[in-house]
Amino acid sequence: MRIRLKGGRVLDPAHGESLVSRDVELVDGRIVAGTDLKADVEYDLGGDVVMAGGIDLHSHIAGGKMNLARMLMQEDRRAFPELPGAFCGCGGGRAVPTAHATGCRYSELGYTTVFEPAMVGANARGAHLEMADIPNLDTGAYLVLGNDDFLLRLMAAGAKQEQINAYVGWMVEATQAFAIKIVNPGGINAFKFNARWMQLDEANPHYGVTPRTVLQTLIRAVTELGLPHPIHLHGCNLGVPGNDETTLATILAAEGRRLHLTHLQFHSYGTEGDRKFSSSAARIAELVNKNPNISVDVGQVMFGQTVTASADYMSQYRNRGIATPKKSIGMDIELDAACGVIPFEYRDKSFVNALQWAIGLELFLLVDDPWRIFLTTDHPNGGPFTTYPHLIRLLMDRDFRNAQLATLHKAAQAHTLLGQISREYSLDEIAILTRAAPARILGLTDKGHLAPGGVGDVVVYAEESDREAMFSTARLVFKDGRLVVKDGAIVETVAGTTHVARPEFDRGIEKDMQRWFDEAVGLKASHFRIADHELRNGAGPTILTCEGVAP
Amino acid sequence: MADHWTETFTDVVCAFCGLGCDDLSVEVTGRDVRAIGAGGGTVCAEAARLLRRRDVADPAPALGGEAVSGAEAAAQAQALLRAARAPVIAGLGVDMAGAGALVDLAARFGGVLDHYASPALFRNYAAAQRTGWLSVTLAEVRNRCDVLLVVGEDPTPHFGRLFERLYPATPLFATGERRVIFLGGGPGEKARDQLARARVTHLAAEDAVAALEAISGLLAGRALPGEAYGGVAVEALADVAAALKGAAYAVVTWNAATLDEGDLVATRATALVDALNVTTRAGVFPLGGRDNIIGVNQLLLWRLGYPLRTAVRAGGSEHDSTLFETGAALEDADLMVWVSALRPEPPPRFSGKVIALAHPETVFEAAPDVFIPVGTPGVDHAGTVFRMDSIVSLPLGALRVATLPSVAEAVRCIAEG
Numbered sequence: 001m002r003i004r005l006k007g008g009r010v011l012d013p014a015h016g017e018s019l020v021s022r023d024v025e026l027v028d029g030r031i032v033a034g035t036d037l038k039a040d041v042e043y044d045l046g047g048d049v050v051m052a053g054g055i056d057l058h059s060h061i062a063g064g065k066m067n068l069a070r071m072l073m074q075e076d077r078r079a080f081p082e083l084p085g086a087f088c089g090c091g092g093g094r095a096v097p098t099a100h101a102t103g104c105r106y107s108e109l110g111y112t113t114v115f116e117p118a119m120v121g122a123n124a125r126g127a128h129l130e131m132a133d134i135p136n137l138d139t140g141a142y143l144v145l146g147n148d149d150f151l152l153r154l155m156a157a158g159a160k161q162e163q164i165n166a167y168v169g170w171m172v173e174a175t176q177a178f179a180i181k182i183v184n185p186g187g188i189n190a191f192k193f194n195a196r197w198m199q200l201d202e203a204n205p206h207y208g209v210t211p212r213t214v215l216q217t218l219i220r221a222v223t224e225l226g227l228p229h230p231i232h233l234h235g236c237n238l239g240v241p242g243n244d245e246t247t248l249a250t251i252l253a254a255e256g257r258r259l260h261l262t263h264l265q266f267h268s269y270g271t272e273g274d275r276k277f278s279s280s281a282a283r284i285a286e287l288v289n290k291n292p293n294i295s296v297d298v299g300q301v302m303f304g305q306t307v308t309a310s311a312d313y314m315s316q317y318r319n320r321g322i323a324t325p326k327k328s329i330g331m332d333i334e335l336d337a338a339c340g341v342i343p344f345e346y347r348d349k350s351f352v353n354a355l356q357w358a359i360g361l362e363l364f365l366l367v368d369d370p371w372r373i374f375l376t377t378d379h380p381n382g383g384p385f386t387t388y389p390h391l392i393r394l395l396m397d398r399d400f401r402n403a404q405l406a407t408l409h410k411a412a413q414a415h416t417l418l419g420q421i422s423r424e425y426s427l428d429e430i431a432i433l434t435r436a437a438p439a440r441i442l443g444l445t446d447k448g449h450l451a452p453g454g455v456g457d458v459v460v461y462a463e464e465s466d467r468e469a470m471f472s473t474a475r476l477v478f479k480d481g482r483l484v485v486k487d488g489a490i491v492e493t494v495a496g497t498t499h500v501a502r503p504e505f506d507r508g509i510e511k512d513m514q515r516w517f518d519e520a521v522g523l524k525a526s527h528f529r530i531a532d533h534e535l536r537n538g539a540g541p542t543i544l545t546c547e548g549v550a551p
Numbered sequence: 552m553a554d555h556w557t558e559t560f561t562d563v564v565c566a567f568c569g570l571g572c573d574d575l576s577v578e579v580t581g582r583d584v585r586a587i588g589a590g591g592g593t594v595c596a597e598a599a600r601l602l603r604r605r606d607v608a609d610p611a612p613a614l615g616g617e618a619v620s621g622a623e624a625a626a627q628a629q630a631l632l633r634a635a636r637a638p639v640i641a642g643l644g645v646d647m648a649g650a651g652a653l654v655d656l657a658a659r660f661g662g663v664l665d666h667y668a669s670p671a672l673f674r675n676y677a678a679a680q681r682t683g684w685l686s687v688t689l690a691e692v693r694n695r696c697d698v699l700l701v702v703g704e705d706p707t708p709h710f711g712r713l714f715e716r717l718y719p720a721t722p723l724f725a726t727g728e729r730r731v732i733f734l735g736g737g738p739g740e741k742a743r744d745q746l747a748r749a750r751v752t753h754l755a756a757e758d759a760v761a762a763l764e765a766i767s768g769l770l771a772g773r774a775l776p777g778e779a780y781g782g783v784a785v786e787a788l789a790d791v792a793a794a795l796k797g798a799a800y801a802v803v804t805w806n807a808a809t810l811d812e813g814d815l816v817a818t819r820a821t822a823l824v825d826a827l828n829v830t831t832r833a834g835v836f837p838l839g840g841r842d843n844i845i846g847v848n849q850l851l852l853w854r855l856g857y858p859l860r861t862a863v864r865a866g867g868s869e870h871d872s873t874l875f876e877t878g879a880a881l882e883d884a885d886l887m888v889w890v891s892a893l894r895p896e897p898p899p900r901f902s903g904k905v906i907a908l909a910h911p912e913t914v915f916e917a918a919p920d921v922f923i924p925v926g927t928p929g930v931d932h933a934g935t936v937f938r939m940d941s942i943v944s945l946p947l948g949a950l951r952v953a954t955l956p957s958v959a960e961a962v963r964c965i966a967e968g
Contacts, residue, residue, distance in 0.1 A: 062853070064849075064941060064942050066853070067849055067852040067853055067941070068941075070852045070853070070856055070857075071676075071679065071680055071852055071858060072679075072680060072683055074680070074857070074870065077856040077857060077870075081867055082866055082867040082868070084866065090654070090658050090854055090855060090863075090868070091854065091855060091856055092856055092867075093856045096856075097856070098853060098854060098855060098856040099853045099854060100854065101856075120942070122688065122690075122942050122943050123942045123943070123944075125935065125943075125944045125945075125946070126849060126937065126942070126944050129647055129850075129935065129944070130853045133651070133853060133854060149694075149723065191832075192691070192695065192800070192832060193799075193832075194799070194831055194832045206724070317685075317828070326682075327681065327682050327683040328683045329679070329683040329684060329685075329686070330683075330684075330685040330686070331685070331686045331687065331688070331834075331942075332686075332687045332688065332691045332695075332832075332834055333688050333691070333942055334688045334689070334690040334691065334942060334943065335690045335691065335694060335723070336690075341683070519719065519721065520690065520693075520694060520723055521690045521693075522689065522690055522693050522716055522719065523571070523573055523690075523943070523945075524562050524573050524574065526562060527562070527564060527573045527945050527946055530946075531946070534935070534946065
């Protein structure tokens, strides 16, 4: 099947193509070099913008905590019922949409790949079953490590890095993960021992290890195992005024090694001013700019009702008093991690929420290199992913941004330098943020671009000066060469794949794992391990083989 | 069977009660299946009973008790579904693939979805959904819990190896004295054996809700005017309150299925755990999970956005925990699709048409309009089920060659007609 997209303008920053007039051809789901051969289907694009499918590297789309959120926030589901049409007969919701709605809404925006950033090992099988039910998206998941008792025990016992690497490799393989996420390094574990705070250099009450050593140990592990994505870190002290110092120290703690700081907005708070809450975006962006080993995503706050769901039970427990509506869930999980689910409404008339909004935008605009910053709302924690088109307009349209700013809480306006920032993102930069850069930092060489060999995930947008309108409804979306969206509406649902990484590791760890599961967990390691055929209804994963480096 | 080798399977996963034991040993000789042990000890009575299969011929698919081919049964089932105005898809004792197929069926023909064990789930939702709760999974209880409060009757008859799983020889953290307090019924002999290493106390509460409220009051520092609450002396309750408050990691557990006031127990236990977490750590550990109800509920949450007791119709779904409870829904229904693959659970009485996708040993009061015998996940075919805590799910393997379709296969045949 040969498909030709004729007369479009190609925006492919990975290959330096900025609105280049050329045709794009797809054969059997892949991009090929242009030919004169007769196409089976031809689309005349009339100058529309052609981009690779969008890639979201951090969005909570599957796993037990999302189901807890759905269970707790039935009002979200009721308020957003199924859309009419034969393809959307099963599911709704906005903050925590169903699997089906997640796939359809992302697809309509032009996204084709989304990564779940906090899969708990004990819940991995369930998360994979759920991901298999998300249509039109390729997925993958980051395994939460750094609070697991097995790792902390190894570290406390002074285990060699090789042994840690073997454990990490075993866990990645067993849970069919793509990368390693650390959430509040050691802090979730410390909360199980009744510690309520955990600073970067504070010792775990039971194991004595510090968040810094956990971070550095796991950075070494993913480096030496050759995992393509660096450690994906949700740092200490999420949401706490004054966490700016922790964040700056954390960047330095990477000591030049690659590190991704996720939802940086929630970690960029100072304590200046009457209300002891201020923006440290400028200081933090400056240090990010100076350290090319660091990448970040923002976790932009968008106003409205949402529900926050995080493995960071320690932080979520602290915040449960501000739940709106007043209900919340917490759970300690299986010597592995934890989770906390808290509904929350971000209000533009709240000083704190308005300033959070401004801090996120400051970060976007003050981090210089678009290849090292990614467009996220930490869905649904800062707001649902369906707000992305609005966020894109805020980045691309200074007048629009300032008009929005003018409507916010007055004191918050006075506490941000956002109004003085003139930068506007270009279309090329948006394509980098949402396509080329995430593909690069995830090591997905056949995604995020439109050169021959790339997957046939291709999106066509009609150019409009209102960028929110432009990015709200893709004109055409192809998933693996199949048309799934036409004029902003779903026309077909197809099954995606799940990306997993496969590092080499010392299989001598197997007997340690068996003993650990037998004695501590009380389950068989062989049943923790997820077989390939359990993914995607028997189709199995798409495997990225890792080439490790010597320790 | 002389012409068959006996094969012994080890580390077999058990799908029945929700505890998710995965260390069973099972002997299989041809089509004969027999559980012979578990984790070096004995298998629980329920697993032994439900895993026992004899080498007998499968019943044939039937229409009103008359044997027919599988294709005829599937065609008639589809005809009934097409003709139905208000189907109820009930039972739902199925693995994850079966549950997914049944949601597809509901999306196509419409229908209310409910599991036969859901009353306990919705008792717990009185707390979990209304206020939320602070909970804990099995391995955390196993290794951290130094004071366990068991509310209601001894859960061992329903979860045969519960205390064995929770009280290993060498927990990681709770290495000192581990206290277990029964508030309600006392521990039976089996529970006492499994709790040999723990310090067991029994407070014979007649009204566990009142006793829990009193414990919460004492924890809050209130002076209680009465001498006893719920049938337990204030001194004993004060001792419980002190033990919980002094615990490093207290856990409260109950089985809502056996508690008429399960909703109130869940609510009071949740409040108690909330209060404890202000100064120390604690969690609720609700028991349940029979016949993969937790997994089916999880699937509905991610597929439909609603838990069990949801109606799918006209391109949308609607949840109502009262209206769409099996019994209530059947009052307005003209077709019941009864699905029970994990055990021969008989369907409730119903005057309308009945399609049964059921365990081959099911005894029906009246022959269903369509009977399609199905294989058992974890015996006849592989599958996945969730454990009671909704976090861990386990892979089931096949123990013998399947001669019956799985629920997922049977549903696909019906959908294709």
